[in-house]
Amino acid sequence: MLPIQSVMTLKPTTIGPDAKIWEAANLMLDRRISGLPVVNGEGHLLGVISESDFLCRGELHAENRHGLWRALFASRESLAGEYAKAFGQNVEEVMSSPAITAEPGTPIAAAAELMAENNIKRLPVVEDGKLVGIVTRSDIMSAFVRELARHSAAKADADIKNALEAELARHNWGDAAVIKVAGGVVTLEGKVLHEREKAALRVAAENVTGVKRVDDRIELVAPLDMPVPPPGFYL
Known part of the structure; x- marks a missing residue:
């Protein structure tokens, strides 16, 4: 199986940590993408902001409602983090960090498994901490379809050759x-x-x-x- 660098999108759309969340939302809508890598001025990946990060926004009245047991036993840090995520106005306050990533040489099958295990739609590709590309579910699907087609074609060619050899042997x-x-x-x-x-x-x-x-x-x-x-x- 080929590495993900053969199917990843180079120079993906990104956003900075100090941008406002409405800027991130508008950018995602304009580009018709479901998530944005968050990078600093040197191109280092800091996190990812995605559609799911907007689902718990306080403005939508969908912020996380804590049950009694969670309120009693959850750490102050986790509760404070959830509050900041629900009401924060900057991308840095809302993004998921650290991001789940892969390296350019990661096999496509391994990348697909990583995305499935973590239920993510976009996988940033990093090298030496810097973002070099991004892989989406559709990229993975396209790669698998091409691989299946290649195997099917090879099998069909082998079947033709075997059938012709059998006929000529007669x-x-x-x-x-x-x-x-x-x-x-x-x-x-x-x-x-x-x-x-x-x-x-x-x-x-x-x-x-x-x-x-x-x-x-x-x-x-x-x-x-x-x-x-x-x-x-x-x-």
Whole structure:
């Protein structure tokens, strides 16, 4: 499986920690994205602000309502953090930090598992602490679809080659061809003595299910001259 650097978006849209949350919301709506990496002036990733961070806003009257047991046993730090997240006005106060990240060389499958385990839609890609790209669920899906298509195509080519070889094995003229299959296109190579052999090989390939085209490279060669019999030789 390829690394995520092969599918990530370079230079993703970001926002600074001192920006207002309404600026982040407007930017997300304008770009039609579900989250923003938060970076400082040097490009270091500080956190991520996403749609879910706006769901607990006090303005929406959806701030976290603590039950009795949570109010009794939750730490002062966690309760204060939740309050700041619900009513904070700067991105730094609302963002999720530290962000879940991956490195450019992380395999796509590992990145997909990381996103699924943490229920996140966007995975920042960092190198030496700096943001270098971002991977979304749609990037992961596209990569898997391409990989499945590649495997399916390879299997289809192998099935065509096996079917053609089986057909040619049934005939004493069928051993003259070297068969190659790529993308449903059959390439026939080799040498035959007669035009009818060449035509039969091509027809056999054309009749295999799944073949899109036959590239006939079979060479027609003349038989070698018969040797002159020695003197006194009689048939």
